[in-house]
Amino acid sequence: MNPATNHNRTDLKALARAVIETEICALNALPERIDDQFVAACEAILACRGRVIVMGMGKSGHIGSKIAATLASTGTPAFFVHPGEASHGDLGMILDGDVLIVLSNSGATDEILAIIPAIRRLQVVIIAMTGHPES
Structure with a gap:
């Protein structure tokens, strides 16, 4: 050897x-x-009368895609929306009553920040998961 x-x-x-x-x-x-924010996020997902939409760019997007697939495979209506595509028509996939989980390590991803104002016009709960909570 x-x-x-x-x-x-x-x-x-x-x-x-x-x-x-x-x-x-x-x-x-x-x-x-595990804090009150975690509990609030879980409660929002459990109370969701629509679908759980997951969004993220780059590595956060890959992780988000996996989260959406896992939720869908366990019975929660869920899918991934790419933020770059969202501003080109895919925002129409997000409806009143949905929960949006946004993943961004920086908390300042341009593509996500650009579409949040449009999403806020809907009756959508937004859950942010970021490496920088102050963002």
Whole structure:
């Protein structure tokens, strides 16, 4: 057996274990973050008489697409709307009574900020998930 392969396997095992430990620490910190805002978001989704629409750009969009697919597969009417497409006609997919979950790490995504005023004219609950709550 090639010694370089053994060395790489040892490094890979150590790296994999370190990643798992990091994820465990992150999961252990989550219970402290469950607050009234989380409860309000859950209540809005549970009370939704329309559909749950999820929106995000870039990586947030990929995550949002997965969230929408998971909601839909578990019985909640849900779908993803790309914010870049929303300003070119897809805003019509968002209706009164829907809940909109907006994902943006920065909280200042131009494509999302540009369409929020139009969405606010509807009777839509907006839930923002951002890495910068002050945004």
